[in-house]
Amino acid sequence: MIFPLASDANAGRVVVITGGGTGIGKATALAFARTGAGVAICGRREEPLASAREEIEAVGAQGAGVECLSMSCDVRESDQVTTFLDAVMERFDRIDSLVNNAGGQFTAPAEEISTNGWRAVHRLTVDAAWEMTREVATRSMIPRRGGFVAFLGFSPRRGIPGFAHASAARAGLENLASSLAIEWSRYGIRTVCVLPGAIETEGLAGYGEEAVATATRAVPLGRLGTPEEVGTVIAFLASDGGSYVTGSSVLVDGGLDAWGQAEPPPLPEAAPSG
Secondary structure, eight states: OOOOSOTTTTTTOEEEEETTTSHHHHHHHHHHHHTTOEEEEEESOHHHHHHHHHHHHHHIIIIIOOOEEEEEOOTTOHHHHHHHHHHHHHHHSOOOEEEEOOOOOOOOOGGGOOHHHHHHHHIIIIIHHHHHHHHHIIIIIHHHTOEEEEEEOOSSTTOOTTOHHHHHHHHHHHHHHHHHHHHHGGGTEEEEEEEEOSBOSHHHHTTOHHHHHHHHHTOTTSSOBOHHHHHHHHHHHHSGGGTTOOSOEEEESTTHHHHOOOSOOOOOOOOOOO
16 A cells, blocks of 8 residues: 655654554554654553564654654553653653554453453543543643644444443543543644544454454455554544544544444343243
8 A cells, every 4th residue: 555645744743652562553653654753652562662663763764754752651550651751751842643542342241241341441441541631731732732632432333242341431532532622622632533443453353263254244345444544544634634623533444334233133032931
């Protein structure tokens, strides 16, 4: 695929990407690097972060002139977030864009999701994203009167069997994005929720071949999306090309949300006798 954005679309800007070592996070970091932005990535595992940093710096070596900071950081831990953002501000002195990509979930029937399991998914997906966003906004975006924040949601939006906890959390991010757009537009800050569908990542592959095949069949375009297709959309939205987009949800799903699950519902179960 030929990279479709101008090499200077985000020149002079700095982006922070959580979960930036693999999958959509890494692809987004590379898209920002290819458009001239300074990049700061964080995640919990050192090895993928180091690999991603090498690829980003290779883009810089090809003439884009970008810098990359990578640091291990569990976004659920406030002290680690503070340490990471201290390093970003020391290195770049500003943050223009934030991509809240870090997240995680597990599949389970709704009735089997424990309170602790529910809270764990929401702590990572919603609470940590909000805490990171608030810190970045108050440190750099509000004082500088400008910025772009992306949250990562789910498609299809109407709910996903086996993911009641995660679907609820991602729906919360959609509402958060629209709420912040209303409140923070006066500071020149734009907020959107990007909704990937079935994307060809390690995370999806981890659910097994049958799950991947089922996900692929449900996509009207007939194929899985790539992390690069999601990352390119986010880099565009952060650029001047997306300057009038805020408070909305942007689907990157091959038509999945329009089609729905494309699977028959489960058959009703009879009540136990007696």
